[in-house]
Amino acid sequence: MDLHISRSSSDHQAYGSMSNKHQGKDVDVENSSTHLERGLHNRHLQFIAIGAAVGTGLFLGTGSALATAGPASLLIAFIFIATILYSVMTALGEMAAYIPVAGAFTNYASRFIDPTWGFSMGWIYWFSWSLTFALELTAAGLIIQYWNKSLSVGIWIAVFWFVFTLANFMPVRWFGEFEMWLSSIKVITIIGFLILSICINAGVGNSGRGYLGFKYWNDPGAFAQHLVDGSVGSFVGFWAVLITAGFSFQGSELVGIGAGETKDPEKSIPSAIRGTFWGVSGLFIFTVFFLGINIPYTNGDLTSDSQDASASPLVLVVQLAGIPVLPSIINAVLLTAVLTAANSDVYSSSRILVSLAESGHAPSIFRKTNRLGTPYYAVGACSCVGFLGFMNLSENGTVVFNWFLNIISVAGFIAWAIINYCHIRFMRALAAQNIPRSDLPYNAPLQPYLSWYGLFFNILIILTNGFEVFMNWDTSAFFTKYVSLLIFFVLLIGHKLWKRTKLVPLNEVDLVTGRFRSE
Template sequence: MSFPKYKAEDSIPQAHLSQTISNTESKYSYGINTRNMDTMDPMDIEGYPVYSYDNSSQSPININKEEEKQSWGKRFADSFKRVEPQVFDPSLTQTQEAYLKSASSPLKRQLQNRHLQMIAIGGSIGAALFVGAGTALHTGGPAGVLIVWILSSTMIYLTVQALGELAVTFPVSGSFIQFNTRFISAPWGFAMAWNYVFQWIYVLPLELVAVSMTISYWNDTISPAVWVTIFYLLICGIAIFGVRGYGEVEFVLSFIKILAILCFIVLGIVLECGGGPKGGYIGGKHWHHPGAFANGFKGVCTIFPTAAFSFAGTELVGLAAAETDNPRKTLPSATKQVFWRISLFYITSLVLIGLLVPYNDPRLQSPTSSVDAKASPFVISIENGGIKGLPSVMNAVIMISVLSVGNSSVYACSRTVVSLAEQGFAPEWFGYIDRAGRPLVGLFITLLFGLLGYLAVTSKQGVVFTWLSATSGLSSFLTWGSICVCHIRFRYAMKLRERSTEELAFTALTGVWGSIASLFLIFLILVAQFWVALFPIGKKPSAYSFFEVWLCLPVVVVFYISYMIWKKDYTIYIRTRDLDIDTGRGMFDLDFMREIIADEKAYISAKPLYYRLFRLWC
């Protein structure tokens, strides 16, 4: 495929957008919001679509005036009506039309800076860390856990930097879901989009079952179906409030999770130094006996999926770009917060766990579920210090974490479904977005699969969910690897056209070499997982154990080949010279963009050293 050649200052939106995107009685145009531009921080200048209408009933002002005259019930009912789809210039290619659709999505920009910061810092902290770290400690030992989490966190940090650059440059709906199609190929974009749907669509029922298990810790006389129903309706209620509901709930839940980990870090240091009820300095004795490694090199390789699950959802910061107020300012800051989450919440807490809990502690060996508070190394370390009554507190934190992940799964899956429709990878009605900015069909599909949570009352729930979760197995690594490839190809396309990174509102601190390094780490991790899936610890080689880890691979291959046959598109990768690096940009006047960036650099350089360091890392 190829695109028309445009000069840097003549991007597709400038040349076509004012004529090509129109509703029945209105025009849609892009521009820069320059409110108080002379007195504000350059970062506050908004570089995303600004709507303008031509004296029509479609104007938001006219709509709001009409709604004020209606009753609350009428306004609520009308909010579910679909936003009129846009009509595009037929001279545009299907691919260009898809890019413009995603750039002008009617999703509401209601996520504020505080929402995005909290999602970035605490969004993916969940049971995989609170409980899964215990299984990892038993399998790999304290040194193995640190090695795996440091390597995984390095890879995540490099990937999020790349995603931040792309998402700020192209704040479109679907984010990295669409980048695969734009910078690699349509068949790969199709396969990875559906892979991401499967990665999240089974998370909601899994988390509903997990919630019922956490509740049974306090009361096991009530049927799990009751708790599944209560939490299912709660998540449905949150979805009704759209992206603002998601943001507010995640803000509160993430704050609680962060507070819990900070409290544990302080308490863990006290216990390590002998300040607990039992007293006695602990130091690094557990690293000597029973030792630093549990199962040698294979044990280290085996726990990479656990680390991946603990980081799953980190990429949601990029997915939220299309619904973020002023992404040019908030997204760079959010991507930088990942460093602090990794270093403070993950690495620091895991160092303390490795010092406080020996890997051969029998309580680590047999958790009844992935949310069993009794098997949490956080709980065990505190119990070993002589403090009683904490399992209930940690169980409550785990329950909050599970609810947070379930809420995020609805957000991620529903927005991915919309992106599928915008790119022509799913029926057009999958992209139904109502006047309140809710992707109703996407929400319906996601919540429909949530009903699988009622398998919690069956005796075969373990087998069913093992295979449901296996479809997403290592798919996070494929998602992260694709993001890095997109970033590398984007930078290469800019270099080929002699375009400077000075026109980018945010550049990855680690540059393109960071993406290359991350991609190399992902390759090594996948090779290691292939080995341990073939020859698992303590088991004979079997197809069952292999596909329990690698089922996502045949799923991706099937979708990849199916698209090629369906669309007769056998493109392996788009030639670099044909990559579109302009359509859907958050700011189209490149000269103005360069001026804003120069002003921003001058603004920061005039500030004290502490402020410059703060802006660099936060």
């Protein structure tokens, strides 16, 4: 049953009076069976998000993107996506600091827009992160084959599935520490790579190339032409890599998923939002910049189909400089990056499932927690999706898994667009209920213009992500590119017809349930 709570202004005042009896903390009466532990700190939120965001997209995907667009287009694409991410993160921060509930934005879609939007967004987002867990388990096995190709990928899928399922059954404060230390390894590695890249560009190494500077921006050039010639081809190359850039950044918004388990959310969430955005954006933008000045985009190794370190542009930079040993070290870090992402995937998907259950969109059993505050049914269900990774052991399974990959890529942009729209509705609801934004723990800047900016470009990228299909029509490729959007609309239309839900009136939007006010 869809759970929609409406309160008049008198109910709002009555509820506020009741909340004062609970030492200044608003209590979610309807969801009282869910007892998630508020054990996460600011640093935990940041590293959970970094753990999910910094993975195969940066370490592997940037190579083919550089070959497609060229160094300048790739850099501009990452900066452009960073501005969209900023609109999403600040919007999410304003809502999550005020109403820090499990699952955050999947809950907000039901409350601020329409239960149907919460249902559709929540399930496709849950599906994407659950599938990502299966993807990362498979990637981990392929990365290990860099050292020993005789061992089956299936062995490592099973081993890592057990490890990360067990990790997610731990108390959330232990999980947060575990994820923080794992994620810090790849952050340190990227920083080390940036320092090494500066040295290589200055002429360090045994390659004999000497000082590089912006040599490769002049020859073969800063902009690659894709599909068509001339300046139009350069723009096509830029637009073609936006999905790659977006996929790399996706996961940053997961800083809001842990809102319901955060200590002192009014202070921790805004700080975590800022830290995550600037940390992830800085790492990504500087990494693609140094890749672009140290590798010519015409290098054939950038388009390798390999899934291990040999396909990483970071390794290619080191190899071109004639520095031995480091490829194996980077492969080890790449493995760590994938494993931390897998760890974050189970946590995030399980909390999304909790949010769906609390909104009435999933069985209520997924709301249940043990004495440690862990939603054990939700964790168990989400970890089981990881077994889909074994599909890659069969030839036909690989085809299906590639479809799954496309669902993951675009589902993130759908979530970003809905977060922006939730925020627009949130601000309007505040105005309708005479609650000034100045009273909120955190105020998103440049509003409402920034949220409209993010909403517009997220929708535009979603609709045009498969534009190459229309230039050279391919029916199979069309469905592959737009499968996630099709699934979303099937969920949206199906739920709307079944439940007959309506847009929540602004004066009835629930701005009370789940609030946390510290003394």
